[in-house]
Amino acid sequence: MAHHHVPSLEDTKTTLDGLGGKVFAVSAAVGVIGLVVSIGLGLAEGDDLRHFGYSYLVNFAFFLAIALGALFFLPIQYVTKASWIIVVRRLVEVMAASLPVLALLAVPVVVLAGRIYGWAAPEAGSDPLLAHKVAFLSPRWFTIRWAIYFGLWTWLSFTFWRRSLAQDATGDLRHTHKLENFSGFALLVYALSVSLAGMDLLMSVDYIWFSTIFGVYFWAGGLVSFFAVLTLVTMGLQKTGRLTHIVSPEHFHDYGKLMFAFTFFWAYIAFSQYMLYWYANIPEETGWYLLRSGQGWGKVGMVVLFAAFLLPFAGLISRYAKRNRKMLAFWAAWIVVAQWINLYWVVMPEYSHDFVFSPMDVTLFFGIGGTWLAAITRLAMGRSLVPMKDPRLDDSLRFENA
Amino acid sequence: MSPAAHDPLNNTVDDPTRPNALILGDNDFTSLTVKVSDIVLERKTPRAWYVAFTVTAGLTGVLFLMIGYLFIKGVGVWGLNNPVSWGWAIVNFVFWVGIGHAGTLISAILFLLRQKWRTSINRFAEAMTIFAVICAGIFPAIHVGRIWVVYWLFPLPNYQAMWPNFRSPLLWDVFAVGTYATVSLLFWYTGMVPDLATLRDRARGRMQQIIYGILAVGWRGSHRHWHRYEKAYLILAGLATPLVLSVHSVVSFDFATAQIPGWHTTIFPPYFVAGAVFSGFAMVGTLLIPARQWFGLKEFITLHHLENMNKIILATGSMVGFAYATEFFIAWYSGNPNESFAFVNRAFGPYSWAYWIMVSCNVITPQLFWIKKVRTTVPVMWAMYIFVNIGMWFERFVITVTSLHRDFLPSSWGYYDPTVVDILTFVGSFGLFFTLVLLFIRFLPMVAMAEVKTVMPIADAHSGERRAVGDYHGDIPAASPEGGGA
Numbered sequence: 045m046a047h048h049h050v051p052s053l054e055d056t057k058t059t060l061d062g063l064g065g066k067v068f069a070v071s072a073a074v075g076v077i078g079l080v081v082s083i084g085l086g087l088a089e090g091d092d093l094r095h096f097g098y099s100y101l102v103n104f105a106f107f108l109a110i111a112l113g114a115l116f117f118l119p120i121q122y123v124t125k126a127s128w129i130i131v132v133r134r135l136v137e138v139m140a141a142s143l144p145v146l147a148l149l150a151v152p153v154v155v156l157a158g159r160i161y162g163w164a165a166p167e168a169g170s171d172p173l174l175a176h177k178v179a180f181l182s183p184r185w186f187t188i189r190w191a192i193y194f195g196l197w198t199w200l201s202f203t204f205w206r207r208s209l210a211q212d213a214t215g216d217l218r219h220t221h222k223l224e225n226f227s228g229f230a231l232l233v234y235a236l237s238v239s240l241a242g243m244d245l246l247m248s249v250d251y252i253w254f255s256t257i258f259g260v261y262f263w264a265g266g267l268v269s270f271f272a273v274l275t276l277v278t279m280g281l282q283k284t285g286r287l288t289h290i291v292s293p294e295h296f297h298d299y300g301k302l303m304f305a306f307t308f309f310w311a312y313i314a315f316s317q318y319m320l321y322w323y324a325n326i327p328e329e330t331g332w333y334l335l336r337s338g339q340g341w342g343k344v345g346m347v348v349l350f351a352a353f354l355l356p357f358a359g360l361i362s363r364y365a366k367r368n369r370k371m372l373a374f375w376a377a378w379i380v381v382a383q384w385i386n387l388y389w390v391v392m393p394e395y396s397h398d399f400v401f402s403p404m405d406v407t408l409f410f411g412i413g414g415t416w417l418a419a420i421t422r423l424a425m426g427r428s429l430v431p432m433k434d435p436r437l438d439d440s441l442r443f444e445n446a
Numbered sequence: 447m448s449p450a451a452h453d454p455l456n457n458t459v460d461d462p463t464r465p466n467a468l469i470l471g472d473n474d475f476t477s478l479t480v481k482v483s484d485i486v487l488e489r490k491t492p493r494a495w496y497v498a499f500t501v502t503a504g505l506t507g508v509l510f511l512m513i514g515y516l517f518i519k520g521v522g523v524w525g526l527n528n529p530v531s532w533g534w535a536i537v538n539f540v541f542w543v544g545i546g547h548a549g550t551l552i553s554a555i556l557f558l559l560r561q562k563w564r565t566s567i568n569r570f571a572e573a574m575t576i577f578a579v580i581c582a583g584i585f586p587a588i589h590v591g592r593i594w595v596v597y598w599l600f601p602l603p604n605y606q607a608m609w610p611n612f613r614s615p616l617l618w619d620v621f622a623v624g625t626y627a628t629v630s631l632l633f634w635y636t637g638m639v640p641d642l643a644t645l646r647d648r649a650r651g652r653m654q655q656i657i658y659g660i661l662a663v664g665w666r667g668s669h670r671h672w673h674r675y676e677k678a679y680l681i682l683a684g685l686a687t688p689l690v691l692s693v694h695s696v697v698s699f700d701f702a703t704a705q706i707p708g709w710h711t712t713i714f715p716p717y718f719v720a721g722a723v724f725s726g727f728a729m730v731g732t733l734l735i736p737a738r739q740w741f742g743l744k745e746f747i748t749l750h751h752l753e754n755m756n757k758i759i760l761a762t763g764s765m766v767g768f769a770y771a772t773e774f775f776i777a778w779y780s781g782n783p784n785e786s787f788a789f790v791n792r793a794f795g796p797y798s799w800a801y802w803i804m805v806s807c808n809v810i811t812p813q814l815f816w817i818k819k820v821r822t823t824v825p826v827m828w829a830m831y832i833f834v835n836i837g838m839w840f841e842r843f844v845i846t847v848t849s850l851h852r853d854f855l856p857s858s859w860g861y862y863d864p865t866v867v868d869i870l871t872f873v874g875s876f877g878l879f880f881t882l883v884l885l886f887i888r889f890l891p892m893v894a895m896a897e898v899k900t901v902m903p904i905a906d907a908h909s910g911e912r913r914a915v916g917d918y919h920g921d922i923p924a925a926s927p928e929g930g931g932a
Contacts, residue, residue: 256713
């Protein structure tokens with residue numbers, strides 16, 4: 045095959061420049077206004093912020109899962125010595141490095157635990173099913189665990205972030221070596237902490253219910269949203285004339301493959317959990333699904349089945365869809381919404397057995413999402429959007445799907 | 447780094463500026479073809495092959511004797527009892543199916559992930575997959591008790607309108623394993639067609655020419671042939687990818703849909719898949735290491751290939767360990783006394799010996815692969831593969847037997863011991879497996895010649911110049927003939 049002109053970093057803009065300040069200001073404003081309005085809406089409900097707490101949990105879990113998806117994707121690139129992705133790796137690093145900001149955003153979940161989590165409610169103490177694990181599901185240990193999770197995640201994400209930036213300056217290959225060695229270990233720490241955190245955050249809302257795969261379910265859903273957000277962010281930057289030429293349809297094709305593959309993987313995990321509990325039909329296990337299949341929530345469950353699995357699966361299967369910019373953007377945005385609905389369906393039935401939807405759910409999405417976007421913009425400002433001196437950058441620029 | 451840099455057969459040096467060479471030595475297309483096809487066509491069959499074949503064929507005889515005995519006497523000749531009504535037959539079935547997973551993972555998933563190093567080992571792994579599935583298929587077929595109605599496993603139209611129970615995971619197994627065997631066989635054969643044509647063209651005996659000629663289905667290597675071949679290969683890879691997940695997931699359903707503590711848990715499907723890949727890679731390694739040694743294939747199946755396999759073993763072994771830990775945690779968290787009893791009983795009950803063999807072999811020893819020296823030292827890694835093989839058999843034993851032998855009614859608790867027939871049947875299945883492997887080595891090309899050629903530096907029109915990734919990047923820049931060294 046004839047070699048095309050190999051794009052170089054000179055062909056395009058690789059910094060945010062003036063755009064950074066604008067995006068930061070707007071998203072921070074959206075974030076703050078969103079949060080303030082949400083608190084107002086929450087207080088207006090007059091339920092001691094109970095509804096607010098659940099709504100907050102949905103949106104917090106959504107953005108946390110995306111950042112954790114980024115934190116997974118980084119070490120995977122290093123252990124596999126992948127090169128195609130290098131040209132956009134900085135975007136992944138930025139998303140992962142936003143985890144300390146998400147630690148701040150986790151504070152309301154911990155503070156409002158008594159309104160969200162059954163186990164933290166004052167009247168729960170008398171339940172013998174809880175007494176057995178009260179040492180684990182207690183406000184104190186819950187707080188300590190979240191401190192540990194975020195401590196670990198911050199450490200992991202900043203190790204990648206710092207070394208990658210340092211390599212920008214010097215091009216020192218030792219950073220690549222160090223991170224390749226670090227990544228295997230990072231994945232181990234990641235798997236244990238994220239699985240347990242998923243259970244803490246979402247499974248323990250119903251403290252009776254349990255599922256060994258739940259941590260994987262949380263992680264897989266987040267990974268799908270992460271790939272979708274990465275696609276949208278890359279496209280957004282290209283719209284403003286950044287990263288053009290160097291991120292080619294070849295890279296977007298791979299984004300599409302990853303979205304497709306992990307949509308399927310997420311559905312496989314969801315099916316494994318659902319089918320096994322449905323089949324064995326043990327009350328303590330099916331209760332969780334029973335609640336989510338009746339009174340309005342059942343319809344949401346069907347929406348999740350179609351929106352988060354069947355439709356994007358069919359939509360992304362063809363090569364054409366993955367290489368067509370508009371279609372890929374459509375499905376990426378679709379997946380973001382679908383995964384959000386999935387989390388809504390996981391959390392909200394615990395708040396109300398009947399279907400509910402309030403403006404707060406949307407304002408909190410913008411509140412937390414705006415804050416998060418402000419954080420990643422701030423991190424990216426004044427830095428190159430491409431790891432300029434990565435030894436595999438050249439391969440990434442030349443990348444073509446075979 | 448220093449000793450490795452001087453060893454021409456060591457291509458495991460980590461240098462991010464330059465990928466390791468996939469093929470070592472001074473090889474070109476011709477030398478590759480000669481070295482691989484001569485094993486089949488020209489070289490005299492080593493005496494050791496005949497010795498090994500005699501032994502394995504004898505063991506295969508033992509297998510069929512035991513099956514015959516079983517058919518005459520009934521399943522009472524096995525160690526099954528009440529409450530342990532599922533013994534070695536299901537253990538062996540899951541063990542062999544699991545081993546079969548490495549082939550599809552290498553041929554399908556690693557293909558889609560553009561892992562070019564797979565080309566040297568995929569043929570061997572795929573062959574092993576098919577043989578393992580053959581061994582696996584025997585056990586559910588013979589364990590049914592009334593062997594004369596074994597065809598009821600299949601939904602055959604019949605005038606009595608008798609159908610199998612479609613709600614039974616055992617029936618799903620029939621479909622899952624059947625599909626898997628079919629697709630694996632197609633994949634293996636399709637990939638082998640160009641190589642069979644090479645054998646046909648190089649064969650000197652008339653008989654060889656005719657047989658390889660028939661098998662090569664008229665392959666002439668025209669552009670149109672290659673075009674269709676590549677299309678078919680990609681489609682088969684796409685079809686086989688979900689099969690890697692589905693087969694062992696369905697096998698896990700045999701256990702997980704039941705309400706038995708220790709079986710019924712939602713992590714089973716992905717955990718079984720990880721375990722299957724883990725055991726499959728260990729078995730591929732167990733066979734590849736002697737094969738590359740005895741047949742002089744070290745330039746094609748390099749240390750780099752083995753190191754990559756060891757990394758996959760480390761990753762999947764850790765996933766298995768992660769699943770064990772999660773099961774234990776949730777057994778406690780659930781507050782279900784039966785569930786926690788099942789797990790405590792596994793670790794500290796009458797079968798604790800089996801449990802700790804499993805944990806030592808599957809979780810603890812593979813962690814040594816964190817050390818590069820262990821990953822790249824051939825005798826050490828071979829010993830590790832043996833550990834993994836043992837550990838993964840014991841995993842299935844632990845899951846099957848420990849959950850059954852102490853059920854909900856303490857008065858019916860029991861202890862399961864295999865009989866001589868159990869043991870000989872299992873040993874005999876190894877005989878069958880190795881017999882097929884030996885036949886494969888003798889009569890078919892062990893390394894996918896046509897595919898390996900595409901990753902050789904001279905396959906690149908711009909040989910000597912770096913080539914884009916995403917395409918085969920097994921290039922050693924021509925300037926450094928010492929091959930990937932620093």
